[in-house]
Amino acid sequence: MRAPDPSSVRVPGPWSHREVSANGIRQHVVECGDGPLVVLLHGFPEFWWTWRHQLVALAEGGFRAVAVDLRGYGDTDKPPRGYDLWTLAGDAAGLIGALGDTRAHVVGHDWGGLIAWTMTALQPRRVRSLTVLGAPHPLAVRSQFVRDLRGQGRATASYALAFQVPRWPERALRVDDEGAPADLAAAGDTRTYLDLLTPEALADIATFADGIGPYKDLVIARNADGTLGSTTSLVADAHAAGLLVHPYTFRNENQFLPVGLRTAGGPTDYGDAFAEYAAFYATGIDGVFADNPDTAVAARALHRAA
Structure with a gap:
């Protein structure tokens, strides 16, 4: 299959979509309202949709709210390089000028927060x-990384740095009989991930959470040959307990897709991700965690229209 059309993230609403050229790339922005400029920078791995509620609220409050798809996300250009904080800060600063303003109120979440700190x-x-939101000052992170190796140092290494090791996040999150959530293990709770999937355990989870994010093979099992197998009872059991279900992680590349949905290309070529989404949406899941949110949004729209 071809790469999904990036314009699929242009969800209609009480806002307008347009393209702005800044810092050498084309940036997709979503605008709502009039007044002082507020620029909203999303986190990883998201796109402008993160700010859909804030766009409307800020516009009602008398601001011109602008949410942008960062470099490499959504309908913004995806060049092979330029994902360092220096360049990304230049993207955001250039965007403010391209929007016809000299200064803006800047709001950043997660990765967008680090970009906002850097631009400032x-x-x-x-x-x-x-x-x-959700992003401490880079100097504070660096200081604590050195001073508190067991705390901030370990957290930084296991999160930000670990994401850069190919396939390591997937291996670390792999569910098996012996795997257990780190917080439960630290508290002395001996239950494993699989122990938490029983109807009784799901009912217990529902007392403090609104949903679960299981590994997707726990929703539709994989056969021994790598093809999609039968649907489990997890979604039905979770819904019976009052929990939403958002499995992870969906990717478009052949190497991550079930056998039978891969194209004849190489492991990084796109396969039939839409077929995988269709199979999972048919199970009744409430959403997904995806590395290609534009594909996920488009596939969800197709499912709802069917």
């Missing part, structure tokens, strides 16, 4: 105010 340090004249 490098180009402070572009920033009217800074709001960061």
Whole structure:
């Protein structure tokens, strides 16, 4: 299959979509309202849709709210390089000027928060105010990384650095009889992931959570030959307990797809990801964790229209 059309992320609503050229790339932005400019930078691995509620609320509050797809995400250009903080901060700063303003209130979440911190340090004249969610100041992270190796150091190594090791996140999250959540293990709870999937355990989870994010093979099992197998009872059991189900992680490349949905190309070529999404949406899942959110959104729309 071909790569999904990036424009599939242009979800209609009380906002407008357009393209802006800044810092040498084409950036897709979503605008709502009039007034002082507020630029919203999403996290990893998201796109502008993260801010859909804030766009409307800020517009009602008298602001011009603009959510952008960062470089490499959604309908913004995806060049092979330029994903360092210096360049990404330049993207955001250039965007403010391209929107016809000299300064903006900048809001960043997660990875977008680190970009916002960096832009404020490098180009402070572009920033009217800074709001960061879920992203400590880079100097604080660096300091704590050195001072607290068992705390911040371990957290940084296991999260930010581990994501850069090919296939390691998938191996670390692999579910088997012996795997157990780190927080439960630290508290002395001996239950494994599979122990938490019984109807009784799901009912217990529902007392403190709204949903679960299971590995997708726990929703539709894989056969020995790698093809999609039979649907498990997990979705039905979770829904019976009042829990939403968002399995992970969906990717478009052949190497991540079930046998039978791969194309004749190489492991990094796109296969028939839409067929995999269709099979999973048919089980009644409530959403997905995906590395290609544009494909996930388009596949969900097709499922709802069927």
